[in-house]
Amino acid sequence: MKFVSTRHRSMRFSIDEALLAGLAPDGGLFVPELLPKGNSKVLPTTSMADFAAELLKIFFNDSVLLKVLPEICERAFGFETPLKRLNKEISVLELTHGPTCAFKDVGAQFLAAAMKHLRPDNNKPRVVLVATSGDTGGAVGCAFSGQENTRVIILYPKGRISDRQERQLTCWQKNVSAYAVKGTFDECQKMVKAAFTDSELQKNWQLLSANSISLGRLLPQMIYYAYTAATAKTSVNFIIPTGNLGNALAAVWAKELGFNIDKICLALNANSAIAEFLKTKEWHPKETIATLANAMDVGNASNMERLRDLLSIDPQMYNSLTAWSVSDAEIRETIQRVYKEFNYVTCPHTACAFYAQTKMKWSDSILISTADAAKFNDLVEPIIKRPIEAPSDLERILGRPFERKEIAANEAALKALF
Ligand SMILES: *Cc1c(COP(=O)(O)O)cnc(C)c1O
Numbered sequence: 001m002k003f004v005s006t007r008h009r010s011m012r013f014s015i016d017e018a019l020l021a022g023l024a025p026d027g028g029l030f031v032p033e034l035l036p037k038g039n040s041k042v043l044p045t046t047s048m049a050d051f052a053a054e055l056l057k058i059f060f061n062d063s064v065l066l067k068v069l070p071e072i073c074e075r076a077f078g079f080e081t082p083l084k085r086l087n088k089e090i091s092v093l094e095l096t097h098g099p100t101c102a103f104k105d106v107g108a109q110f111l112a113a114a115m116k117h118l119r120p121d122n123n124k125p126r127v128v129l130v131a132t133s134g135d136t137g138g139a140v141g142c143a144f145s146g147q148e149n150t151r152v153i154i155l156y157p158k159g160r161i162s163d164r165q166e167r168q169l170t171c172w173q174k175n176v177s178a179y180a181v182k183g184t185f186d187e188c189q190k191m192v193k194a195a196f197t198d199s200e201l202q203k204n205w206q207l208l209s210a211n212s213i214s215l216g217r218l219l220p221q222m223i224y225y226a227y228t229a230a231t232a233k234t235s236v237n238f239i240i241p242t243g244n245l246g247n248a249l250a251a252v253w254a255k256e257l258g259f260n261i262d263k264i265c266l267a268l269n270a271n272s273a274i275a276e277f278l279k280t281k282e283w284h285p286k287e288t289i290a291t292l293a294n295a296m297d298v299g300n301a302s303n304m305e306r307l308r309d310l311l312s313i314d315p316q317m318y319n320s321l322t323a324w325s326v327s328d329a330e331i332r333e334t335i336q337r338v339y340k341e342f343n344y345v346t347c348p349h350t351a352c353a354f355y356a357q358t359k360m361k362w363s364d365s366i367l368i369s370t371a372d373a374a375k376f377n378d379l380v381e382p383i384i385k386r387p388i389e390a391p392s393d394l395e396r397i398l399g400r401p402f403e404r405k406e407i408a409a410n411e412a413a414l415k416a417l418f
Pocket of ligand 1 (some may be wrong): 104135136241245246248370
């Protein structure tokens with residue numbers, strides 16, 4: 001399988017090249033040259049990890065990773081992903097049982113395990129650079145913690161993430177350092193982008209990205225959708241909290257591969273640009289609005305370029321996609337309603353999926369739970385008026401010593417860390 005750039009289909013790359021580069025040389029995003037239909041024949045054997053190793057073979061057939069795929073998948077899918085039925089119409093697929101209690105653990109663990117085996121000839125020291133608005137940094141820091149010859153630098157906007165999210169970023173020590181940037185998330189992203197185009201840094205270091213455009217995160221994220229569809233008796237409908245469109249695009253790819261997925265609803269927070277795109281088929285990115293579901297605060301979704309690429313090849317896909325934008329007031333109401341109705345505690349992101357479900361009027365929906373509510377206890381506890389017990393993985397992380405460090409919001413401050 002070769003991968004091409006969304007901007008020039010004539011440029012072809014191996015998966016190993018794509019994983020190491022992150023972004024295509026023309027600035028586009030890597031996409032599979034074709035998504036072969038008929039893969040629904042890959043049957044769920046004993047576990048999601050086995051299923052993943054089998055399905056991902058087609059994407060890694062010319063990769064040095066082919067031999068170690070089972071081992072990589074064991075790690076990425078090494079935690080439970082229970083599908084819980086709440087009533088006749090609603091089930092929840094919980095992707096919240098990984099080491100940092102968010103679905104991003106799947107992609108981060110896969111990427112870290114894959115990178116261990118991907119070593120280009122030059123022996124430059126390796127640095128993973130991440131800008132995070134909350135959960136990505138924690139999952140990436142955890143996944144790369146202790147990995148040999150790899151440093152991780154995480155930038156996050158000072159004062160704009162939850163206390164527990166900050167603890168998850170700043171507790172890894174040794175090879176993983178996190179810095180509170182005196183600026184916004186957009187400024188953090190700008191600093192990271194500038195580092196990637198800095199020739200001096202490039203000369204001395206092998207810079208790696210771990211953001212949601214990395215194929216090392218997207219490809220494994222297809223698995224839980226494909227597996228759920230492959231094990232269901234009838235076709236399934238998914239409602240997916242999404243912001244940068246990584247989580248939702250993975251479902252669209254799984255459907256394109258031929259798995260028995262009927263409809264896909266993208267549950268957005270007040271950042272509604274994607275909903276308007278699906279209505280008008282015209283893409284107008286917007287300024288980012290800060291919301292209670294902060295991990296989805298994205299006005300200009302990076303993976304939009306991949307979705308539009310796919311829709312230009314398969315316009316039928318429009319008929320299966322809908323989106324619903326959810327306000328902060330609706331998120332609060334929904335956290336309370338879902339607790340009363342189902343005795344179920346939901347994080348603000350997953351609440352967007354619960355709200356969208358009431359608008360879809362589908363006979364059966366699978367909602368994706370993207371983070372454990374305990375990570376957002378400051379918001380959720382006052383709404384449901386009871387304390388939330390933290391899962392043991394989170395307890396363990398919160399028990400670790402942590403260190404808050406600050407840097408200015410400019411490239412020079414970032415370069416000084418090298
Ligand atoms: C990152 C994140 C999302 C959004 O995922 P995308 O891939 O950006 O669509 C939703 N919920 C939580 C909890 C997240 O951490």
